[in-house]
Amino acid sequence: xxxxxxxxxxxxxxxxxxxxxxxxxxxxxxxxxxxxxxxxxxxxxxxxxxxxxxxxxxxxxxxxxxxxxxxxxxxxxxxxxxxxxxxxxxxxx
Numbered sequence: 315x316x317x318x319x320x321x322x323x324x325x326x327x328x329x330x331x332x333x334x335x336x337x338x339x340x341x342x343x344x345x346x347x348x349x350x351x352x353x354x355x356x357x358x359x360x361x362x363x364x365x366x367x368x369x370x371x372x373x374x375x376x377x378x379x380x381x382x383x384x385x386x387x388x389x390x391x392x393x394x395x396x397x398x399x400x401x402x403x404x405x406x407x
Contacts, residue, residue, distance in 0.1 A: 319379075326376055345369065353399065360403030367396040 333341060345366050352362030374389045381389065 322375060326372070330376075349396070349399075352403065360400055363396060363400045363403055367393060367400050370396055 348362045348366045352359040352364075352366065355362070370389075370393050374393055377389075378386065
């Protein structure tokens with residue numbers, strides 16, 4: 315295991331333990347609520363979408379070694395869409 319991966323997993327362990335104690339619907343509803351709020355709030359709403367994007371990227375990094383190629387591609391697509399929404403909200407025409 316690389317030093318970066320080991321430090322990432324060690325730093326993430328407390329947060330993952332606390333999230334695992336929550337009902338399964340809570341993280342999903344929180345991400346959904348932040349995405350909807352970020353899309354609907356003009357001006358600074360992109361910050362909420364950026365937080366969701368970073369959260370999804372963090373989960374992707376943690377799960378990367380255990381994912382199959384199609385699962386990796388689907389999760390990369392979701393992170394890319396969240397990033398596109400973030401950039402569109404942050405830098406409107």
